[in-house]
Amino acid sequence: MLYLFAATHCEARPLIQHYHLKKDISQTQFQVFFHETANICLTITGTGMIAPAAAVACICTRHRPSAHSFLANIGICASNTEKNTVFLCNKITEEPTGRTFYPDMLLSHSFCEAKIITVPKPLSGRILEQNTSDRKEICLYDMEASSIYQAGSYFFGPHQMSFLKIISDNGDVQNVTPKLAENRIEKKLPEITEYLDMLQTIDRFEKQKADPKESEPEPLLEKLYADLHCSHAMRLSLRQQLRYCALAKIDYPSVIQNMYLEQFLPCKDKKEGKRCFEELKRRLL
Amino acid sequence: MKNSKDDYYNAAFSHIYVEKAAWSHPRTKRILSHFPKASVVEIDHYKDVFCRKGQNYGLQHRAQNLILAVKTGTLIYRGSPVCQSFGNAHFYYASCMMNCIYDCEYCYLKGMYPSGNLVAFVNLEDIFSETKRLLSHHPVYLCISYDTDLSALEPVMGYLSEWEKFAGNHEHLNLEIRTKSANRSFEALKPSSKIIYAFTLSPQAVIEAYEHKTPSLAQRISCAADAMERGFPVRLCFDPMIYIKDWEKEYDAMLDAVSSKIRMEKLLDVSVGTFRISQDYLKKMRKQAPYSPIAQFPYQNETGVCQYPLRLSEQMERHMVLRLKENMPQENIFLWKEESGVFYE
Ligand code: SF4
Numbered sequence: 116m117l118y119l120f121a122a123t124h125c126e127a128r129p130l131i132q133h134y135h136l137k138k139d140i141s142q143t144q145f146q147v148f149f150h151e152t153a154n155i156c157l158t159i160t161g162t163g164m165i166a167p168a169a170a171v172a173c174i175c176t177r178h179r180p181s182a183h184s185f186l187a188n189i190g191i192c193a194s195n196t197e198k199n200t201v202f203l204c205n206k207i208t209e210e211p212t213g214r215t216f217y218p219d220m221l222l223s224h225s226f227c228e229a230k231i232i233t234v235p236k237p238l239s240g241r242i243l244e245q246n247t248s249d250r251k252e253i254c255l256y257d258m259e260a261s262s263i264y265q266a267g268s269y270f271f272g273p274h275q276m277s278f279l280k281i282i283s284d285n286g287d288v289q290n291v292t293p294k295l296a297e298n299r300i301e302k303k304l305p306e307i308t309e310y311l312d313m314l315q316t317i318d319r320f321e322k323q324k325a326d327p328k329e330s331e332p333e334p335l336l337e338k339l340y341a342d343l344h345c346s347h348a349m350r351l352s353l354r355q356q357l358r359y360c361a362l363a364k365i366d367y368p369s370v371i372q373n374m375y376l377e378q379f380l381p382c383k384d385k386k387e388g389k390r391c392f393e394e395l396k397r398r399l400l
Numbered sequence: 401m402k403n404s405k406d407d408y409y410n411a412a413f414s415h416i417y418v419e420k421a422a423w424s425h426p427r428t429k430r431i432l433s434h435f436p437k438a439s440v441v442e443i444d445h446y447k448d449v450f451c452r453k454g455q456n457y458g459l460q461h462r463a464q465n466l467i468l469a470v471k472t473g474t475l476i477y478r479g480s481p482v483c484q485s486f487g488n489a490h491f492y493y494a495s496c497m498m499n500c501i502y503d504c505e506y507c508y509l510k511g512m513y514p515s516g517n518l519v520a521f522v523n524l525e526d527i528f529s530e531t532k533r534l535l536s537h538h539p540v541y542l543c544i545s546y547d548t549d550l551s552a553l554e555p556v557m558g559y560l561s562e563w564e565k566f567a568g569n570h571e572h573l574n575l576e577i578r579t580k581s582a583n584r585s586f587e588a589l590k591p592s593s594k595i596i597y598a599f600t601l602s603p604q605a606v607i608e609a610y611e612h613k614t615p616s617l618a619q620r621i622s623c624a625a626d627a628m629e630r631g632f633p634v635r636l637c638f639d640p641m642i643y644i645k646d647w648e649k650e651y652d653a654m655l656d657a658v659s660s661k662i663r664m665e666k667l668l669d670v671s672v673g674t675f676r677i678s679q680d681y682l683k684k685m686r687k688q689a690p691y692s693p694i695a696q697f698p699y700q701n702e703t704g705v706c707q708y709p710l711r712l713s714e715q716m717e718r719h720m721v722l723r724l725k726e727n728m729p730q731e732n733i734f735l736w737k738e739e740s741g742v743f744y745e
Contacts, residue, residue: 221460
């Protein structure tokens with residue numbers, strides 16, 4: 116599933132329309148929009164540093180992300196560089212605490228990259244160029260990224276979280292109207308959705324790869340446990356043994372079948388079960 | 401149109417994280433100059449990136465990033481008991497890098513480190529000073545390519561040539577450079593009996609299945625032969641031996657390939673040992689690699705060290721040693737035994 120988080124409805128609207136998301140009326144604390152088949156869930160978090168953390172925790176507890184799910188935070192930000200550019204954030208600093216977080220940058224993309232500083236209230240004309248060591252860096256400012264990262268890290272790894280920000284203003288926050296915010300996102304929708312579509316494709320690939328049928332020889336196991344009179348420790352050991360065989364493409368069903376044919380199995384008691392288990396292990400390797 | 405998931409990942413070292421303290425170091429500048437297109441991100445401490453929770457080692461290896469940092473604390477470590485010391489009393493290793501550009505499924509680094517990214521410490525001078533301090537007490541046998549593969553990274557990092565210069569001024573320092581690389585990094589070094597090149601070799605079937613991104617067996621053998629030719633002492637490491645179907649046939653084919661190109665009796669020595677790993681590392685590896693036959697093998701846990709069933713490991717090691725003895729003196733064959741590296745008798 117792709118978990119999208121936007122601070123306001125105007126920032127979310129272009130995405131809701133593009134993906135034909137439907138409002139989930141069972142959610143009362145936050146506005147949530149879904150598309151079941153496209154596997155997208157978009158939440159409007161509210162602004163500031165507390166509400167987004169609560170929204171991420173609430174949604175991810177109700178709909179538990181898998182190891183392949185992705186989180187993306189999409190919204191506007193302030194900076195003193197050219198407006199209307201999309202940035203993927205490679206470093207998130209929380210201004211009040213000075214803590215810094217690093218989403219993994221493993222996927223290729225067409226955006227510029229920058230660091231972002233999350234501040235507790237809107238900046239009013241105080242954007243400064245951040246001089247770091249001997250080079251100049253673009254620095255973005257928002258009010259949500261660090262909270263979403265921290266709450267998200269209870270459910271996602273750093274490789275699963277992306278922070279996409281579009282510059283809306285240079286600190287002149289009084290000019291940022293809902294319409295302007297919506298327009299900024301709308302204009303950049305093709306780039307943004309191309310990235311989000313890539314996340315969904317990767318999610319699908321990983322899910323297919325993780326198909327448990329390949330590595331979990333479940334149906335055979337229960338009968339074998341019983342026929343070998345397995346203790347708990349033997350069960351674990353047998354499970355590991357067959358898991359390995361499945362992955363190493365060892366034809367373990369034939370080996371087991373032969374042991375039935377040769378009447379090693381089923382065993383009459385625990386003692387015989389132990390001996391038979393040793394014989395099975397020997398034949399499998 | 402992208403048609404494979406791999407197309408979506410960045411190239412290696414697309415992002416380089418640089419510690420504030422490392423920023424102005426000349427070695428940092430030199431390394432960065434090899435990657436003009438990389439995004440460079442300044443960090444306070446390498447652990448802020450390397451030790452984040454929830455990292456996926458496998459995915460990070462697919463698009464590995466580089467972290468340049470300054471090493472503090474312990475700079476040189478005593479050799480661990482699960483490693484062979486080859487009879488050296490003062491056996492140490494230096495960790496000037498952490499992690500490797502290769503991606504062997506059985507690598508213990510996967511269990512040891514929380515991240516698949518590569519850390520390079522730029523303050524080699526401090527590691528040299530610590531080595532000098534040890535040398536003032538006794539001779540030192542130092543593995544410098546221990547938790548990494550320095551030779552594979554030499555074209556970019558240049559650490560081997562710096563170590564060579566340092567060793568040239570210290571008579572009682574012996575260096576071991578362990579590698580799976582086929583980079584002829586030794587071509588830039590002055591041949592010396594104090595610099596041992598240790599090539600880890602595996603059958604081609606093991607390389608293809610489990611030693612991702614590494615050079616082929618033929619490339620490694622040819623590289624080892626060239627190093628010998630140049631006058632470096634060469635050690636071959638058949639360690640870890642990996643169990644695969646038809647292991648006997650595969651290991652025999654490997655030895656045939658080795659002996660057709662290398663005069664075994666001219667080797668410094670060889671080491672032999674089947675795969676073994678601490679239970680804690682294996683636990684992490686299994687979680688990170690649920691579909692890897694190596695991680696999921698049903699190992700036997702012998703006092704915290706997971707290894708093949710005794711019958712199998714003895715069979716594999718014995719077979720290897722017997723075959724090696726056909727071509728080289730027994731005293732040059734070191735077989736791994738827990739607690740001490742003892743040679744096979
Ligand atoms: S070459 Fe060595 S250090 Fe590198 S991944 Fe393989 S086993 Fe690990």
